[in-house]
Amino acid sequence: MLDTSVDFVPTTDPARMLDDPAAARAILRQVLAYLDERAADLDPAAQLDLARRVGLRSGLYAAQFPVEYGGWDMTETLAAELREEAAATGTGYSRVILSSHEGPSRMLLSATPEQRERWLRPLVDGRLTRCLAMTEERGGSDLTRVASSATWSGGKWVLTGRKFLISNAAQADVAIVLVRAVGARVEGPTFFVFGTDTPGWRVVRALPGMDPLYTQYEVELDAIELPEDAVVGGPERVGGAAGVASEWLPFGRICLAARAVGLARWALNVARRHADQRVVFGVRLSEKQYIREFIVRSDIKVEASRALLRKAAAALDAGHLAVREAAMAKLCATEAACEVIDDAMQVLGGRGWLVEYGLERAYREARLLRIVDGTSEMLKETVFHMPPHTGERSY
Known part of the structure; x- marks a missing residue:
């Protein structure tokens, strides 16, 4: 809390x-x-x-x-x-x-009124934090390869399996978990929501990475018993995880794209200031053509990323699903952020590698953004297969 x-x-x-x-x-x-x-x-x-x-x-x-x-x-x-x-x-x-990612999930707007009151409201006012347990070690985020299961037995669901690379799992009060429902009238990928104090939720190990503040976890679902109303959206949403995910993942992707644009913009300003102040062999770095190449191409990448970001956000505001727009925005912005920060490091030379200038920290975060909520490769597949207009949300 x-x-x-x-x-x-x-x-x-x-x-x-x-x-x-x-x-x-x-x-x-x-x-x-x-x-x-x-x-x-x-x-x-x-x-x-x-x-x-x-x-x-x-x-x-x-x-x-x-x-x-x-x-x-x-x-x-x-x-x-x-x-x-x-x-x-x-x-x-x-x-x-x-x-x-530790705060409220847009996915809970697809929840029942009771679930929204029980879980969404306290997440919005900061009384609780949550984790989203979708990915698995073998299947990644591919919903069709989910191995963890929820078996309908004796009037309750029993969840078993393991989840991999789960942010905030050790600290979260609430878990939203993707499993494959079996043994019921309708089967298939399904989201469940429950408190992490539920017996059977077990954090197996921490998975430290490049950034110590972005630690991931492996989690075991050890015969977690849940009532029928633990399905996100109610019993009628059993097997409907793909629809729920496609409806709400664009919001998360736009959040990450916005942060990537900001990081790139900051790194570009760091490079500009340094180039204007640093004198090498009697000439300011900003007067050298190859330094200007770094700065100009970075400037263009920031502006292009921002344009795609604004287009995707406007599409969501207009009630569209914006799956394609959000994928394009995240793909462009996160890839660009890594490139812009890398160029800024080059402009600063040895200083760019030092912790005190902050570029190495920004790069570690930007590099992660190319992976979470859909890798760049996954987003390319989305852009290729999705038509330009993706319809409107159901709510």
């Missing part, structure tokens, strides 16, 4: 975000100024904790969720803009201001 105690008080009323996008922008500037003053000397874990608590107090955390569940009905277009702006600070902790 998150601690929301902090002395931050926004001078702009969060309720104004309902009608005025400028209010949200003003609040974000206040949040970033507050964190810039207070978070710099904290260790990375403490920075994340403070940024999350300030995000909650500011009203920005989960602001894109409906008012009836504690959000502010923020548009995806505005949320993407704010995520980009936060990431453009170059700080790792800025990723949790508007909530991250």
Whole structure:
């Protein structure tokens, strides 16, 4: 459960975000100024904790969720803009201001009213955190190869299997788990939601990676017994995980794309400043054609990524599924972020490799963004096979 105690008080009323996008922008500037003053000397874990608590107090955390569940009905277009702006600070902790993978899941908007009250509302107001357990060691995120199962027996579901590369699994209060339902009238990939204090949920081991703040986990589902109403969306959604995922994954992909654009923009500014100030053999680096090549091509990549991001966010705001648009935005933005940060490192030379300049931290995060919520290769398949217009959401 998150601690929301902090002395931050926004001078702009969060309720104004309902009608005025400028209010949200003003609040974000206040949040970033507050964190810039207070978070710099904290260790990375403490920075994340403070940024999350300030995000909650500011009203920005989960602001894109409906008012009836504690959000502010923020548009995806505005949320993407704010995520980009936060990431453009170059700080790792800025990723949790508007909530991250640990916060509420859009997938729960497909849940029953009872499930929304029980799980979504406390996730939106920060009383709980969650994890999404989809991937498996052999099948990856391929829904057709899910080996974990939910067997209908004796009026209850029994979940067994293992999940791999699950973010926040050891800290989460709520788990949303993908398994294959068997033994019922309808079978197939199905999402379940339940508390991680349910007997049978067991974190097997941590899976540390390039970034210590992005630790993944392996989880065992050891004969977890769940009632019929634990199926996300109710019993009629058994076997319907593919539809639920396609409806809500674009939102997560746009979030990641926005952060990637912000990271790339920050790295480009670092490179520009250094090139303007650094003198080599009596000439500023910015006067050398090959340095200008780094900067110009990076500038174009940032602008192109932002354009695709805005297009995808606008499509979601218009009620479209935006599967193709979100895939294109994430593919372009995350690939570009790695390339822009790498070029910035080259512009800085040996300094670019040093921790104090922040580029190595930004690169580690950007590199992960090319994998989570759909690898670049998977997104290319989506773009190839999806028509330009993907219809409207069902809700």
